[in-house]
Amino acid sequence: MEYEIELEKLDCTQELGEKPVIVAGPCSAESEKQVMETAGKLKEMGITIFRAGVWKPRTRPGSFEGMGSKALPWLRKVKKELGMKIAIEVAQPTHIFEALKYDIDIFWIGARTTVNPFFVQDLADAMKGLNNPIFVKNPVNPDLNLWIGAFERLSRAGIRKLAAIHRGFSYFGPTKFRNVPQWEIPIELHRRLPKLPILTDPSHICGRRDLLKDISQEAMDLNFTGLFIESHINPDEALSDKEQQLTPDDLEIMLDSLIIRQAEVDDKHLMNTLQHYRKQIDLLDDELMDVLEKRMKISEKIGQYKKENNITIFQNTRWNEIVGKRLKQAMEKDLSEEFVDKVFRAIHQESIKKQNKIMNE
Numbered sequence: 001m002e003y004e005i006e007l008e009k010l011d012c013t014q015e016l017g018e019k020p021v022i023v024a025g026p027c028s029a030e031s032e033k034q035v036m037e038t039a040g041k042l043k044e045m046g047i048t049i050f051r052a053g054v055w056k057p058r059t060r061p062g063s064f065e066g067m068g069s070k071a072l073p074w075l076r077k078v079k080k081e082l083g084m085k086i087a088i089e090v091a092q093p094t095h096i097f098e099a100l101k102y103d104i105d106i107f108w109i110g111a112r113t114t115v116n117p118f119f120v121q122d123l124a125d126a127m128k129g130l131n132n133p134i135f136v137k138n139p140v141n142p143d144l145n146l147w148i149g150a151f152e153r154l155s156r157a158g159i160r161k162l163a164a165i166h167r168g169f170s171y172f173g174p175t176k177f178r179n180v181p182q183w184e185i186p187i188e189l190h191r192r193l194p195k196l197p198i199l200t201d202p203s204h205i206c207g208r209r210d211l212l213k214d215i216s217q218e219a220m221d222l223n224f225t226g227l228f229i230e231s232h233i234n235p236d237e238a239l240s241d242k243e244q245q246l247t248p249d250d251l252e253i254m255l256d257s258l259i260i261r262q263a264e265v266d267d268k269h270l271m272n273t274l275q276h277y278r279k280q281i282d283l284l285d286d287e288l289m290d291v292l293e294k295r296m297k298i299s300e301k302i303g304q305y306k307k308e309n310n311i312t313i314f315q316n317t318r319w320n321e322i323v324g325k326r327l328k329q330a331m332e333k334d335l336s337e338e339f340v341d342k343v344f345r346a347i348h349q350e351s352i353k354k355q356n357k358i359m360n361e
């Protein structure tokens with residue numbers, strides 16, 4: 001698929017700095033004191049981009065909705081006194097016009113805004129000609145094209161300094177996360193738009209402090225650009241998202257504990273060893289393809305037979321037997337049940353598709 005984004009012109013590398021990029025700051029700017037103290041500590045740690053919510057999109061009315069324009073002079077003070085770049089969320093054109101009066105550097109579009117093309121278009125129109133970096137959070141629903149659509153709207157408005165923020169997806173059901181990560185979506189975004197930096201927002205994925213480290217490490221292992229993370233001088237007293245915020249000190253400990261692996265291998269010995277393993281994987285993948293081909297050919301034969309004898313394609317008992325047998329084997333082979341279930345479901349679906357075609361020829 002072709003996108004309306006001039007990939008070659010995408011460039012926010014100078015604004016972001018070196019990988020891993022860390023953007024940190026409180027969920028909300030609450031007071032001048034809270035903003036200055038938090039920013040001061042983060043600056044000492046070498047963080048150069050400060051995030052803070054000014055207008056907060058809350059799920060239900062009645063919760064703290066941000067300090068609004070009153071917070072903008074505090075953020076400008078951080079910029080002037082500490083030399084940090086300031087990032088805030090904007091959801092309406094008026095937010096942008098207000099923020100520009102206070103030299104805000106970076107705008108991000110929140111998950112509840114990305115979801116609505118009308119809102120995104122209004123923001124893109126208001127941003128026309130701006131040279132500021134614009135970050136776009138994933139929409140709350142797992143819709144990659146909707147996320148890419150937001151980048152296209154901004155790109156059409158002439159915005160070049162774009163980056164994505166992966167903050168997880170709404171999920172109705174039991175999960176330990178506030179928003180499930182569904183890593184395959186940002187991975188696919190990277191495959192389609194390789195020049196677009198992607199920051200991971202562990203705070204809104206996890207919703208709780210004890211999961212932050214693992215999600216941050218996963219982001220590093222997947223070679224994403226960096227982290228967009230909440231930090232508050234006194235999280236227990238935070239007016240929003242208190243369970244997921246870290247003190248700057250705890251953030252520093254967490255960041256120091258992350259293992260940053262190399263993305264490119266130039267060492268000859270490492271490269272040879274890797275190549276040796278990759279060769280083995282390639283051979284096994286060849287075998288897998290041969291086996292899949294053979295399996296589908298037999299499925300087609302069964303389809304033909306069912307057609308001639310007027311038997312339905314799908315037989316529940318047979319399907320249960322297949323899944324049951326393979327799930328039991330999964331444990332013995334140290335494969336997760338979830339993985340084996342997915343693989344066999346996909347094979348079975350393809351098999352049904354082929355048989356359906358034969359039935360209706």
Ligand code: PEP
Pocket residue numbers: 027053057109110111112137167204
């Ligand atoms: C935030 O970053 O504080 C925020 C409101 O995030 P999201 O849009 O991801 O919910």
Ligand code: MN
Pocket residue numbers: 027028230240241
């Ligand atoms: Mn928040």
